[in-house]
Amino acid sequence: MPINNIALLVMVLLCFVAVLLMLNLKEHRQVQAKKQQLNSYEQILDQVGAYIYVKDIHCRYVYANQLTLNFFGVTQDQLKGTSDTEYFPDSVANLLLKNDRKVIALQLKIADDIMVDGEEDGSCHVYHEIKQPFFDEKGKLTGLIGVSTEITDEYNLRSELEQLANTDALTGLYNRRSFNAFSEHEYARAMRYFEPLSLMIIDIDLFKNVNDTYGHLVGDEVIRRVALVCNQHIREADVLARIGGEEFAILLPGTDTESAYKLAERLRISQQTYRFPGQHEANDLPEVTISIGVSTLSVKDKSFAQMLSRADKALYSSKNIGRNSVHVA
Numbered sequence: 459m460p461i462n463n464i465a466l467l468v469m470v471l472l473c474f475v476a477v478l479l480m481l482n483l484k485e486h487r488q489v490q491a492k493k494q495q496l497n498s499y500e501q502i503l504d505q506v507g508a509y510i511y512v513k514d515i516h517c518r519y520v521y522a523n524q525l526t527l528n529f530f531g532v533t534q535d536q537l538k539g540t541s542d543t544e545y546f547p548d549s550v551a552n553l554l555l556k557n558d559r560k561v562i563a564l565q566l567k568i569a570d571d572i573m574v575d576g577e578e579d580g581s582c583h584v585y586h587e588i589k590q591p592f593f594d595e596k597g598k599l600t601g602l603i604g605v606s607t608e609i610t611d612e613y614n615l616r617s618e619l620e621q622l623a624n625t626d627a628l629t630g631l632y633n634r635r636s637f638n639a640f641s642e643h644e645y646a647r648a649m650r651y652f653e654p655l656s657l658m659i660i661d662i663d664l665f666k667n668v669n670d671t672y673g674h675l676v677g678d679e680v681i682r683r684v685a686l687v688c689n690q691h692i693r694e695a696d697v698l699a700r701i702g703g704e705e706f707a708i709l710l711p712g713t714d715t716e717s718a719y720k721l722a723e724r725l726r727i728s729q730q731t732y733r734f735p736g737q738h739e740a741n742d743l744p745e746v747t748i749s750i751g752v753s754t755l756s757v758k759d760k761s762f763a764q765m766l767s768r769a770d771k772a773l774y775s776s777k778n779i780g781r782n783s784v785h786v787a
């Protein structure tokens with residue numbers, strides 16, 4: 459082969475190698491750039507004040523940001539392939555797994571509040587978690603991505619506000635608002651399943667005299683004592699509420715007229731014969747009597763209001779015959 463041709467061949471080969479090297483270098487640079495980009499994304503995620511993690515389709519951890527790693531007390535390498543059973547009590551881990559499986563199976567985003575008991579002080583922490591399916595660039599499901607934030611303070615505040623909105627400050631009983639909600643619910647249930655349902659309205663007799671004679675503060679204590687005595691006689695399913703100043707109501711699911719009447723009589727008598735053990739200050743409060751109106755759900759009732767109105771009428775009958783009595787309507 460002439461020398462010129464060999465030189466040409468060497469030149470072509472060199473060019474080919476140079477092109478290959480350049481391509482390789484470009485690819486290397488791209489990989490490096492991607493790595494750098496991923497590193498900076500990870501750095502960003504590490505600085506977010508939320509627990510961020512990725513799990514595979516078997517609900518095992520693939521990645522977690524620094525906050526999550528700190529919480530679990532593991533490194534990124536130690537985390538890989540582990541599951542929640544290693545970091546949470548069984549009850550919590552099962553709940554988390556249930557949510558994970560839902561996300562994977564239904565390919566749906568879900569949100570939930572999770573309560574976790576603190577190991578050291580027994581305090582309860584609440585986390586709001588959002589989980590959604592995670593797909594690769596070809597659209598194939600590869601697992602899930604989750605974000606959790608601690609909402610203990612908000613949760614406690616919400617519970618306190620809910621309690622304030624639903625309970626009566628003086629007695630701690632349900633207020634009228636929550637009594638109405640319970641009543642509608644129990645009325646619908648009793649109607650649907652043909653179950654008995656009774657209602658009692660209780661009013662303290664001549665209560666104005668108590669206030670006028672002993673003052674409002676003593677009046678308040680008497681209201682609290684009436685509530686306490688009523689509370690001692692009811693079952694867990696019964697709903698006792700303070701629905702007005704000196705007026706109470708008790709909703710009695712699964713209770714027929716006869717049983718409701720017997721309970722009302724027991725309550726009426728026990729308001730006069732109660733005695734709290736020891737030197738209870740309620741024992742020194744002025745005596746009062748109560749009047750009660752009872753009604754029971756009828757198939758003819760079109761709404762809970764009709765039952766309520768019958769109990770009200772029965773209460774007025776009790777007042778009209780001289781108080782300290784029970785009437786059924």
Ligand SMILES: Nc1nc2c(ncn2[C@@H]2O[C@H](COP(=O)(O)OP(=O)(O)OP(=O)(O)O)[C@@H](O)[C@H]2O)c(=O)[nH]1
Nearest residue numbers: 661662663664665666667669674675677678703704
């Ligand atoms: N101390 C106190 N008194 C209250 C409260 N809410 C309502 N009252 C009082 O309860 C009294 C109710 O009086 P009335 O409606 O005339 O009825 P009553 O004196 O109980 O007479 P009868 O119901 O007919 O037996 C009023 O004096 C109200 O001011 C409360 O939260 N605390």
